[in-house]
Amino acid sequence: MADTVMECRNLWKIYEKITAVKDVSLEIKEGEIKLLFGPSGSGKSTLARCLALLTTPTKGDVFHRGECLTRPGVNLNKARARIGFVFQHIWLFHHLTALGNVELGLRRVLKLPKKEARERATKALREVKMEEWANHYPAQLSGGQQQRVGIARALAMDPYIIILDEPTSALDPELIGEVTDTLRALAKKGTTMFIISHEMQFAREVADEMIFFNQGMIVEEGPPERFFTKPSSDRAKRFMERLIKRTTKE
Amino acid sequence: MDFIIEFLPRIFDGFLVTIQVTFFGVIMGLALAIPLAIGDLYGGKIVSTIIKFYVEFFRGSALVAQLFIFYFSIPTLLNIRIDWFTVGLVAFTLNSAAYQKGYIKGAMESVYEDQMTAALSIGLSKVQAIIYVVLPQSLRIVIPAWSNEFCSLAKSTAALLTIGGKDLTAAGRTMASQTWRILESYTFIALIYFLWITTVMKALDILYNKVKIPGLEVSA
Amino acid sequence: MDPLSQLSFILWGVPTTLAISILSFLSGLALGIPLAFIRVYMGKPFQVMVDLYEKILRGVPEIVMMLLLYFGVGLALGLKPFDEAFFAVTFALGLRSGANQSQIFRGAIRGVGESQMIAARSLGLPTSQAIIHVMIPQTFIIATPGLGSEYALLIKDSAYAFILGVLETMKRTDILRMTTFDTVFPYFASAFIYILLTFPLATYLDMWGSRKRKELGL
Numbered sequence: 200m201a202d203t204v205m206e207c208r209n210l211w212k213i214y215e216k217i218t219a220v221k222d223v224s225l226e227i228k229e230g231e232i233k234l235l236f237g238p239s240g241s242g243k244s245t246l247a248r249c250l251a252l253l254t255t256p257t258k259g260d261v262f263h264r265g266e267c268l269t270r271p272g273v274n275l276n277k278a279r280a281r282i283g284f285v286f287q288h289i290w291l292f293h294h295l296t297a298l299g300n301v302e303l304g305l306r307r308v309l310k311l312p313k314k315e316a317r318e319r320a321t322k323a324l325r326e327v328k329m330e331e332w333a334n335h336y337p338a339q340l341s342g343g344q345q346q347r348v349g350i351a352r353a354l355a356m357d358p359y360i361i362i363l364d365e366p367t368s369a370l371d372p373e374l375i376g377e378v379t380d381t382l383r384a385l386a387k388k389g390t391t392m393f394i395i396s397h398e399m400q401f402a403r404e405v406a407d408e409m410i411f412f413n414q415g416m417i418v419e420e421g422p423p424e425r426f427f428t429k430p431s432s433d434r435a436k437r438f439m440e441r442l443i444k445r446t447t448k449e
Numbered sequence: 450m451d452f453i454i455e456f457l458p459r460i461f462d463g464f465l466v467t468i469q470v471t472f473f474g475v476i477m478g479l480a481l482a483i484p485l486a487i488g489d490l491y492g493g494k495i496v497s498t499i500i501k502f503y504v505e506f507f508r509g510s511a512l513v514a515q516l517f518i519f520y521f522s523i524p525t526l527l528n529i530r531i532d533w534f535t536v537g538l539v540a541f542t543l544n545s546a547a548y549q550k551g552y553i554k555g556a557m558e559s560v561y562e563d564q565m566t567a568a569l570s571i572g573l574s575k576v577q578a579i580i581y582v583v584l585p586q587s588l589r590i591v592i593p594a595w596s597n598e599f600c601s602l603a604k605s606t607a608a609l610l611t612i613g614g615k616d617l618t619a620a621g622r623t624m625a626s627q628t629w630r631i632l633e634s635y636t637f638i639a640l641i642y643f644l645w646i647t648t649v650m651k652a653l654d655i656l657y658n659k660v661k662i663p664g665l666e667v668s669a
Numbered sequence: 670m671d672p673l674s675q676l677s678f679i680l681w682g683v684p685t686t687l688a689i690s691i692l693s694f695l696s697g698l699a700l701g702i703p704l705a706f707i708r709v710y711m712g713k714p715f716q717v718m719v720d721l722y723e724k725i726l727r728g729v730p731e732i733v734m735m736l737l738l739y740f741g742v743g744l745a746l747g748l749k750p751f752d753e754a755f756f757a758v759t760f761a762l763g764l765r766s767g768a769n770q771s772q773i774f775r776g777a778i779r780g781v782g783e784s785q786m787i788a789a790r791s792l793g794l795p796t797s798q799a800i801i802h803v804m805i806p807q808t809f810i811i812a813t814p815g816l817g818s819e820y821a822l823l824i825k826d827s828a829y830a831f832i833l834g835v836l837e838t839m840k841r842t843d844i845l846r847m848t849t850f851d852t853v854f855p856y857f858a859s860a861f862i863y864i865l866l867t868f869p870l871a872t873y874l875d876m877w878g879s880r881k882r883k884e885l886g887l
Contacts, residue, residue, distance in 0.1 A: 253570060280572025290567035293560070294586045294662050304571035307581055338664030356571060509821070509864035511828035513839055514856055521852035600727055607730035611832060618733055625740060632741035639737060643728035 201229040202264070204360050204391050205250060205282075210259035212245050212415075219245040220256070221415035227360065230389045234402045234423075237412035238438065243395045244287070246412070247364045250393065251284045264359065280308045283353025283361035288369050289345045291337040297324060297348045298333040301355045309356070323355035324348070327381050343374030347381055360391045367398060399442050403427060411435040452628040453637060456620070463620030464641060470537045470616070471603045477538075478545030478602075479553075479595070485546060486553040487579065490561075500550070507547035512605050515540050520612040533614045537606070545602050552594040556587035589660050596653040603646050617641060670849055678845055679859055682838035686866070689759050689827040689837065694820050696763030701770025706800055708771065709778050719771065726768035732829050734761040739833050754833035762823055769819050777811035778804060810881045817874030821867035828863070838862060 205227045212220040219242035227233050235243055248254040250261060252268055252275050260269045268278050291300050301320035305311045311319065324330045327347040337345050346366055353361050366382070367375040379401045385392065386405040396402060402409060403423045410420040411432070419432045427443075430436045453460075485504075489497045507515065519536045531539075560583055568578035607618040621638030625631045670678070708719040726734075738761050743751030750756045781804060789799035831839035842859040846852055 251570065253566060276569075276572050276574045278572075279570060282570075284570035286563075286567060286570075288563065290563045292564060292567065292582050292586075293665050294582075294589065303581060304573065307577055308572040336663045336665070338662065352571060505864060505868060506860070509825075509867045510860035511825040511839060511863045513828045513831065514842070514860040514863060517842075517846075517856045518860060521846065522856050525852045604728075604730035607732040608829065610732070618730060618736070621733065622736065625736075629745075631745040632737070635733060635737035635741050639729045639733050642730055642733060643725060646728040647724055 201231070203227070203262075204229050204231075204264060205393070206262040207250060207256075208260050208262075210246070210249060210261065211257045212242070212249055212254065213257045219415055220249060222259075223415070223417055225410070225417065225420075227391060227393055229359075230391055231407050232386055232390075232392045232394065232405055233408050233410060234406035235393070235395045235410045235412050236397055236402070236438075236442075237418075241413050242415040243412055244364050247284075247362050247393070247395055251282050251362050252279055253284065276308070280304065280356055281358050283356060283358035285346070285349050285353050285361065285363040285366050287365040289337075289342070289349050291345055291348055291352070293337055296334050296336055297329060297340065297351075300337070300348055301352045304352070304356050320351075320355055323351040326354060326384075327351045341374060342370045343377045346370065346378050350378075350381055350385075354385075360393060361385070363392065363394045363396070365395050365397075367396065397442055399427075399439075411438065413438075452624070452630055453633075456624045456628070459623065460617065460620045460638075460641070463615055463617040464645075466534070466537075466609070466615055467603070467606050467617040468645070470534075470541055470606045470609065471599070473538050474541030474545045474602050474606070475595075475599050477542040478549050478598075481542065481546035482549035482553050483584070485550040486557055489550065489554055490557060491575070504547045504550060507544045508551075512540075512544060512608050513611055515544060516608060516612050533609065533612045536612060537609050537614060537616075541602060541606065544605075545598060548598055548601075549595070552591050552598065553587060556590040556594075557583055559590065560586040586662075589657075589662065592653060592657040592660075596650050596657075599653065600646055600650055603649070604642070607642075672854060675845055675849065675851075675854060676858055679838060679841050679855065679862065682836065682841035683862065683866070685755075685830075685835065685837035686824065686827050686839075689755070689762065689830055689835070690820065690823040692759045693762035693766050693827070694823050696759070697766025697770045697819070697823075698816075700763070700767030701774055702805070704767065704771035705774030705778060706804075708775055710796065710800070723768040723771055726765050731761060731765055731826050732832060734765065735829060735833060737761075754830070754835045758827070758830040758833060758835055762826055765826075766819060766823060769822075770816070773812050773815035773819060774808055776815070777808040780811045781807045807885075810878065810885065813878035813881070814875040817871040817878070820874075821871040824866050825863060 203226055206225070208224050210220055210223045211218070221242075223246060225233070235246070237243055245254060249256045252261065256269060260267050262268065263278060263282070267273075268275070291297075292303065295303060298317070298320055301323050302316050305316035305319055306313070309316075321330060321333065324333055327350050329344060329347050329351060332340060332344060332348075337348070340348065350361075350363075350366070363382070367378050370378065375398065379398055382392070382394070382401070383405060394406070406423050408420060409423050409426050411418045411426070411430070411434070413434055419426075419430060419435045425431075426435065426439055430439055485500055489500045492500075516536060519540045520531065520533065524531050564582050564586065565575075565578055568582045569575070573581065606616055609616040610619040610622065617638060621634050624638075625634035628634065704719050704722070707715050735758050738751050739754055739757035742748050743753070743757055751760070785803055785807065786799055789803040790796070794802065827837060828839040830837050831843060834840065838859055842855045845855040849855070
């Protein structure tokens with residue numbers, strides 16, 4: 200039985216007017232890939248950010264490798280350093296080159312010496328096939344290339360899990376492939392990932408388990424095949440039909 | 450033209466005063482504006498209210514009144530003596546910081562949210578995120594506004610003559626009253642101001658283009 | 670003199686301060702709008718001229734400009750009415766404000782965007798009509814916050830008029846200091862008066878401008 204990498208128990212996130220996450224519990228094991236999907240505005244991003252400790256949950260606990268990180272007095276910076284996060288709108292540091300983006304955390308968080316940081320950053324860029332673009336600034340790269348740098352930035356910190364918040368949904372359709380290919384390669388290597396995505400073909404290939412999320416709650420979870428053949432809940436069924444119709448049309 | 454040559458040393462001394470006060474004011478103003486902007490953004494309600502009062506005093510009142518307060522009122526209150534040059538350095542620094550705080554805060558806000566979240570996600574602390582991510586970008590964006598601030602500060606140093614300062618304008622006034630070549634004297638002084646202000650602004654423009662982030666179009 | 674009568678002595682300067690700032694603001698407006706449209710819509714030689722005008726007026730201190738106009742043009746050359754200190758001051762500030770307002774309006778014209786002009790022309794409006802009926806109204810909304818701070822700037826800069834002896838707020842403050850030998854109260858009082866004159870208006874215009882922009886989606 201593999202170790203649990205990340206876990207949340209009875210997680211709530213309540214904003215002034217809306218409840219974005221309602222009593223969610225989930226668990227991700229070493230080497231596992233879980234894929235979350237559901238309608239927009241259902242609280243997926245909020246959940247991802249709570250898990251990555253970028254947002255403080257209102258109630259409930261988040262554990263990373265058995266350690267509770269929602270207790271007071273936890274060094275969140277240290278914790279975040281070991282959780283990779285890839286943003287929907289990419290958010291590279293505009294003033295740094297691709298290499299600089301990847302190096303920043305290695306130098307300033309892990310305090311690696313210059314040479315070592317460079318080597319590790321270059322290795323991470325090579326892994327996403329962006330090595331030759333190392334000296335370009337984000338604004339000089341295409342959206343797909345930028346997102347690959349974003350993945351390399353997360354990867355370089357040697358995280359025990361990477362959380363990806365709709366990594367392809369802000370991209371032009373023709374650029375999605377290069378990003379999903381990168382993620383496939385990571386999956387093959389056994390990287391633990393929590394992915395929010397609506398790329399159903401990709402999901403079917405890589406996910407160990409899929410989670411259908413709606414109105415801040417987990418509606419249904421299970422292996423991909425079950426979702427593609429006969430999802431048990433009506434909502435999931437209808438949502439899947441719509442998604443699949445959309446992808447086959449394209 | 451003889452009268453100009455005769456007065457050149459004096460003009461030059463006055464020009465040096467103008468340059469010194471301007472550069473000191475702009476640079477120290479920036480040094481003070483950065484912590485003020487950070488304090489306003491992250492310092493909580495009390496800190497930002499204090500900063501607001503400070504800024505409103507220096508931005509809302511006439512510069513001449515500020516110079517007089519530093520030259521007459523504060524020495525009386527504290528029972529000390531301050532010469533006009535020191536008053537110039539202090540008053541222009543505090544005045545400029547009040548304006549620059551606004552520009553820097555605006556630039557920081559424009560890069561703030563997303564970049565801050567991204568910086569936190571790789572494990573940087575808030576302070577590190579400000580130093581390594583938010584400030585480097587904000588300071589680049591702020592250069593054009595900074596150039597305008599330089600321009601208006603350089604011009605307002607002429608107000609030093611109201612507290613007996615011996616700056617470029619004062620030198621011009623002396624030249625005008627002693628030679629009776631009034632129009633020529635002031636035109637000459639105006640020309641010097643125009644040339645040095647335009648040159649520095651051009652230099653800042655070149656700097657802006659040089660440090661601009663390749664491919665990125667931004668405006669503060 | 671008790672503080673209250675001291676205060677009222679200074680306050681009698683406020684109408685003059687307002688007169689200088691309002692008149693120079695209006696002259697600046699009358700100069701700035703045409704300059705901005707000339708700079709954007711007319712040929713290269715005009716652009717160069719407008720740029721030069723802006724550069725000169727923004728590169729020469731207001732005080733030097735006032736001294737030049739009053740002592741140089743007014744008294745030395747004897748050109749009327751520059752020998753009137755009030756006129757010389759207002760004229761100098763008006764010219765400077767024209768340069769600033771030209772820049773404010775130019776930015777606003779860019780903000781309104783090319784598409785509005787093209788849309789207006791597509792209806793068959795000639796350029797001049799398009800400028801008057803389509804561009805200027807929208808330009809004003811975008812320019813309002815900038816104009817607010819320009820007006821506040823003029824109120825503060827009008828204090829330079831005291832150098833030429835114009836009996837406005839600052840001059841009265843200085844007279845008060847010389848007659849009462851009080852070096853504290855008059856200056857703080859007048860600083861406070863200037864804040865009262867600048868702050869509410871600039872803040873209001875800023876708020877009005879951003880609300881209006883949001884409403885119209887500009």
